[in-house]
Amino acid sequence: MVTIAPYGTWTSPIGAADAAAAGGGPHWVDLHRGVPWWAEGRPAEGGRVALVRDGHDLLPPPWNVRNRVHEYGGRPWVVLDTPDGTRVAFTDWGDQRIHLFDPDDPRPRPITAEPERHHGLRYADLTAGPDHTEVWCVRETVTGDARTDVRRDLVAVPLDGSPARVLAASHHFMTGPRVSPDGRRLAWIGWDHPRMPWDGSELCVAEIGSDTHRVLAGGPDEAVCQVEWEGDDLLVLTDPDGWWNLFRIGLDGTAVNLAPCREELGGPMWRLGNRWFAAIDRGRYAVLRSGAPAVLDERSGTVTDIDVDLPVWHAHLAVHDGVLVSSAAGPRTEAAVVSLDLSTGELTEHTRPGAPLPAEYLPVPVERVVTGPGGDVPAHIYPPTNPDFAAPDGEEPPYVVHVHGGPTGRSAPVLDAEIAYLTSRGIGVVAVDYGGSTGYGRAFRERLREQWGVVDVADCAAVARALAEEGTADGDRLAIRGGSAGGWTAAASMTTVTTYRCAMIAFPILDLRGWTGEGGETHDFESRYVEGLVGPWPATADRYAERSPSHRVEHLAGPVLLLQGLEDEICPPDQADRFAAALDGTGVPHAYLTFEGEQHGFRRAATIVAALEAELSFYGQVLGFTPADVPVLELRR
Structure with a gap:
């Protein structure tokens, strides 16, 4: 029987506790030897982030796989195939250091130094170095008491705990350290205040060990959001024509749009380490067309949607042997870790089922x-x-x-x-x-x-x-x-x-004044964001007050x-x-x-x-x- 009652007074089986339980969810999904791994928010465990391998927790509380870089955080873990076997490096929220452990015997130990200042060194966008004996990542160093007193470097962190070495320090903000297949070159993305990364950023390449770099793409009005190597070329999501499309860029700067379209295949870099595309094979790439999974075919220059029950996928794409993995959601489905066999269309959910x-x-x-x-x-x-x-x-x-x-x-x-x-x-x-x-x-x-x-x-x-x-x-x-x-x-x-x-x-x-570099009431990453959103400071100070x-x-x-x-x-x-x-x-x-x-x-x-x-x-x-x-x-x- 349907009860007639005013809007707002209805009772519901969906309680606030149910909404809270759904408030975590999977993120930072990846593959290692075909097995999905991910991080997962746990509201019921004080909001900590757990690390999960194929549905099984690897670290008990209070380990919290999260970091503070840019205060929004970035990719906090990576699996390495070291000479001693598989190891996992991750950042822990409590001390912001990088820790290392054997996934079959999880007893983490720190491999970065304890900073003099609480959370004075922070790391994000972790990736494996050329021979998997180092973690390459972004490092933030707090240099003073102001919220904007932060320096960033791309660094190589040895797994044996010896001091990190700087790989690059080209811009105030950097991300995406990627080593070329031959181990000779490093590519990354950098930008400077007052721009945000979706306003204007640069694709940089340097010989490893060199103090100089070249800019191959990007600029004041072009935003690079992901870069990966493909042989001696680079696959790059960037928007010189006003839409994030996938380009192949040679070391001489020659750029080819692999499938020109008035579609967004990339997104804003609020967190470091997102992946909006992944290579299936040469000339075919899994991409996100405004959040929906699709296949970009370079030969035909087309982007074709993939018909799946969960239409919204997140920017954690990874591919192994024709299987695409990420997290995905639908109108009546919470985000779940899924894998899709691109040859058969079979979709598999890996997230442990909760009460729907x-x-x-x-x-x-x-x-x-x-x-x-x-x-x-x-x-x-x-x-x-x-x-x-x-x-x-x-x-x-x-x-x-x-x-x-x-x-x-x-x-x-x-x-x-x-x-x-x-x-x-x-x-x-x-x-x-x-x-x-x-x-x-x-x-x-x-x-x-x-x-x-x-x-x-x-x-x-x-x-x-x-x-x-x-x-x-x-x-x-x-x-x-x-x-x-x-x-x-x-x-x-x-x-x-x-x-x-x-x-x-x-x-x-x-x-708004507090959100200027002078106001000092926000963090470094966004401390000059309002100059683009409101106007130059202090020239338009009246506008800041009026709004x-x-x-x-x-x-x-x-x-x-x-x-x-x-x-x-x-x-x-x-x-x-x-x-x-x-x-x-x-x-x-x-x-x-x-x-x-x-x-x-x-x-x-x-x-x-x-x-x-x-x-x-x-x-x-x-x-x-x-x-x-x-x-x-x-x-x-």
Whole structure:
């Protein structure tokens, strides 16, 4: 029997604990001798990252296979075939050192020195050196007390624990150390402030041991995002024509686009070590076409989609003997480690099965394109979905606009347990790919250049208004939510437009001046990002003040819920602290929840549960319904 009840009051078998359990998932998938390996987040284990070989954990708690390079981290492990047998090198979160162990007798020992300063040396993008007796990687060295006091080198770390040696130090930021098959040359990617890697980066090549290098591709307005050797040539994902395509580049700089297309086959380097393509054989490559698996055939110059049940794959591609492995997800399927036999089409899931969420309560995202002030705005709509309930006749559902982070990110039409937690209770969600999102070419990304806080706000509002005007959503019960850069857009929206009744703002940017190198309130990687998003500093300082939500508290359109991790080095608590303090006494209902032990993005099960239940209670109090089975969040004024 279907129960008639107002939207937002429905009960659901999908609890906050279920969403928390789904909050980890696999990443950094790879193959060794045909066997899949991966790292896996464990919210129930304090958010640690486990290392898994073909479904079996290799390291017990408290080992945490993760690192702090760029604060977002990078590929944290590599398998080596050493003269003494198979060994695994990995970075541990606790001390940030590289450790080594035998996978059949896992007793890790550190092979890098203990730094004088806590986390003073950090390593990422681990790969095997030419003879597998060294780990080649990126090393960060903290050189002072400011968050921007960081130096980077590409280094070779001997497995015997002797001192590392520097391979290259060409740019302020570097990644992707790749040795040529003959062991003579090193290739890597580098870039400098104020550019971000998706704005402009360079492909560098040098003779090993040489202090000089050549730039073969990239530049101020071309972004290289992956490089691999193929004989004496290089396979390179880069975007000289405005789209990340796959090129073969010779040592003389000659470049050939293997399959020209107005498609994104690469992505932004938020984390170091992603792999958007992998060679199947000479002339055939597994690629990701805007996240979907495909085969690029050089001979025909085509990119052909692979028909699979899980349509969204992540940038961890590896191929062995015609079998492709990565992690993948679908509209009703959480991310799983999968392998695909390219000759037979057989798909195998390797992730240990957990308790699946009931399919009938899961929303199937609907793709839409809305016309915004600056052009088309793609979005994915997740409607209220619960077979046990229906709303009273004539009631339209409340809707939440979900803003992805980045802002150089994108939404994907896959199962998101946090979204299902809301939709199964009668609250619709729409995820917006506002101007600046990736997956749509450089021109779409650059819509946001010097327009952050304008274009993103306008595009999200255009989608929300379109849903209200067509009757999909209740125009008087619209909310907005986001974390990090999404938190910025949510806060900026609440202080510049009147579209929304309220906002959930998690680990946000709220004061743009603090995000300049001079402001000193963020980490080195993004310390000059805002110069491209807002304008040159300090020449456009007035613009920074005008757009910052922290300077516009008196314009706030409605209540806000702030969520913040207290160990966040990307968006430290300082700005959220000041914003919450400024709200006290204004009469605007608000709440500010902080979480010990959490960094940027929540990883611990208890935190995820508390945050989701607080968010649901918050929406109920503001939008006029009483949610079932959650504690009442106390709002201050």
